[in-house]
Amino acid sequence: LRLKLTIQYDGTDFSGWQFQPGLRTIQGLLQDAVSAVEEVPTIVHGAGRTDAGVHALGQVGHVDVLKQHDPDTWVRAINAHLDRDVQVMAVSQVPDSFHARRSAIGKAYRYQVWTGAAVSPLVRHYVAHSRVRLDLERMREAARVLVGKHDFEAFTVTDRETKTTVRDLRRLEIVEEGDSLLSIQAEANGFLRAMVRTLAGTLMAIGDGRLELGSIEAALRERRRDLAGPTAPAAGLTLLRVDY
Amino acid sequence: LRLKLTIQYDGTDFSGWQFQPGLRTIQGLLQDAVSAVEEVPTIVHGAGRTDAGVHALGQVGHVDVLKQHDPDTWVRAINAHLDRDVQVMAVSQVPDSFHARRSAIGKAYRYQVWTGAAVSPLVRHYVAHSRVRLDLERMREAARVLVGKHDFEAFTVTDRETKTTVRDLRRLEIVEEGDSLLSIQAEANGFLRAMVRTLAGTLMAIGDGRLELGSIEAALRERRRDLAGPTAPAAGLTLLRVDY
Numbered sequence: 001l002r003l004k005l006t007i008q009y010d011g012t013d014f015s016g017w018q019f020q021p022g023l024r025t026i027q028g029l030l031q032d033a034v035s036a037v038e039e040v041p042t043i044v045h046g047a048g049r050t051d052a053g054v055h056a057l058g059q060v061g062h063v064d065v066l067k068q069h070d071p072d073t074w075v076r077a078i079n080a081h082l083d084r085d086v087q088v089m090a091v092s093q094v095p096d097s098f099h100a101r102r103s104a105i106g107k108a109y110r111y112q113v114w115t116g117a118a119v120s121p122l123v124r125h126y127v128a129h130s131r132v133r134l135d136l137e138r139m140r141e142a143a144r145v146l147v148g149k150h151d152f153e154a155f156t157v158t159d160r161e162t163k164t165t166v167r168d169l170r171r172l173e174i175v176e177e178g179d180s181l182l183s184i185q186a187e188a189n190g191f192l193r194a195m196v197r198t199l200a201g202t203l204m205a206i207g208d209g210r211l212e213l214g215s216i217e218a219a220l221r222e223r224r225r226d227l228a229g230p231t232a233p234a235a236g237l238t239l240l241r242v243d244y
Numbered sequence: 245l246r247l248k249l250t251i252q253y254d255g256t257d258f259s260g261w262q263f264q265p266g267l268r269t270i271q272g273l274l275q276d277a278v279s280a281v282e283e284v285p286t287i288v289h290g291a292g293r294t295d296a297g298v299h300a301l302g303q304v305g306h307v308d309v310l311k312q313h314d315p316d317t318w319v320r321a322i323n324a325h326l327d328r329d330v331q332v333m334a335v336s337q338v339p340d341s342f343h344a345r346r347s348a349i350g351k352a353y354r355y356q357v358w359t360g361a362a363v364s365p366l367v368r369h370y371v372a373h374s375r376v377r378l379d380l381e382r383m384r385e386a387a388r389v390l391v392g393k394h395d396f397e398a399f400t401v402t403d404r405e406t407k408t409t410v411r412d413l414r415r416l417e418i419v420e421e422g423d424s425l426l427s428i429q430a431e432a433n434g435f436l437r438a439m440v441r442t443l444a445g446t447l448m449a450i451g452d453g454r455l456e457l458g459s460i461e462a463a464l465r466e467r468r469r470d471l472a473g474p475t476a477p478a479a480g481l482t483l484l485r486v487d488y
Contacts, residue, residue, distance in 0.1 A: 010365040084368045119328065120333070121252050122482075124254070
């Protein structure tokens with residue numbers, strides 16, 4: 001039977017989601033943990049491959065198992081084999097037609113930017129640091145240009161697996177959380193590789209004046225990566241939710 | 245001239261506040277950092293000595309310096325010599341009569357308890373874990389008994405430096421933050437050693453039924469440590485604020 005796993009992780013000490021022999025990856029640890037409970041090798045399929053250093057509060061995976069346990073027992077049994085920086089928060093049984101990646105109809109990410117002079121030690125692994133104050137009004141104007149169904153080729157890296165670079169960016173908002181923390185919140189039907197980090201890097205470059213608004217329109221129109229902003233650091237990014 | 249420092253730290257990898265030769269302490273790192281900027285040895289006096297593993301979002305210290313810089317320059321210069329898990333968030337000049345510990349008129353702490361089956365990896369260093377659901381109504385009744393001016397000898401550890409064990413606990417509240425996180429918030433004119441952790445451990449023991457309400461009244465009245473609950477783990481505790 002097929003299980004849906006809701007997964008959280010602190011990506012700081014991981015080489016990303018995807019299994020790679022000899023490296024500490026989230027998929028690798030999860031597969032080892034589920035396999036230990038199942039007593040046979042298993043494959044955990046994720047909704048998406050987060051990069052090294054990226055975090056998750058709502059990653060989703062699926063796995064096929066033979067044993068029968070209630071959801072709470074599964075949570076406890078899998079976590080007993082996991083480190084504290086990756087945990088299964090919930091387990092539910094789903095139909096065999098459910099696929100963590102293919103069934104997903106949307107995803108939500110946040111990208112956190114610390115704007116104060118000193119970064120709070122308690123969030124240091126979960127933010128990028130901007131050493132200058134950012135112009136929120138300019139960033140919000142830029143976000144309004146980016147929202148919508150566009151070809152986001154300028155906001156990704158080359159990836160031969162991707163058939164189309166058109167995505168529907170349903171939401172891109174900049175939320176102030178206290179004096180020194182910005183949360184860039186992005187929702188789409190799906191994201192291209194490095195897309196949220198490039199959107200965040202572009203908004204930050206708009207906010208500190210390195211980039212002009214016109215450049216974003218040109219980047220979308222001409223699909224030229226060099227017209228968009230830099231890819232922001234992985235640490236600021238957290239996968240919040242996968243929708244089905 | 246005298247500087248007031250507002251300090252944050254993630255206590256996870258520290259042997260507490262107080263300088264001890266050969267150990268990684270917050271006071272030790274701060275003194276090294278200020279001394280490096282001053283180019284002469286300095287002593288940083290803290291508002292209180294937090295234990296190993298305890299965090300701070302608003303610890304306060306004072307230090308006497310000879311150099312003249314504006315506050316932002318001080319912040320940047322000191323932090324340039326600090327690790328990312330301890331940072332000076334603000335610096336201001338204060339009169340020579342200001343003393344971080346003796347001038348304090350109150351302190352605020354929070355103690356965080358995770359009550360879900362799996363602890364969220366992103367807060368794992370900042371919470372204690374209760375494996376059973378806690379009865380909030382019972383905990384709030386207990387908190388009402390504890391609030392006020394009492395002899396808290398039953399809620400501390402022996403400390404010869406302490407003249408009186410009477411403290412005015414002005415606030416003790418249990419705030420739900422989402423589904424699985426409780427924040428026990430405590431404010432007093434001052435706290436005894438391990439007092440917040442013993443208050444938290446007592447409230448948790450009340451919440452999960454290990455301790456009866458009557459035991460708290462008896463602990464206060466008879467000043468017997470064995471009638472209060474256990475000392476809760478350091479990781480859940482964060483010094484939020486020192487008032488002057």
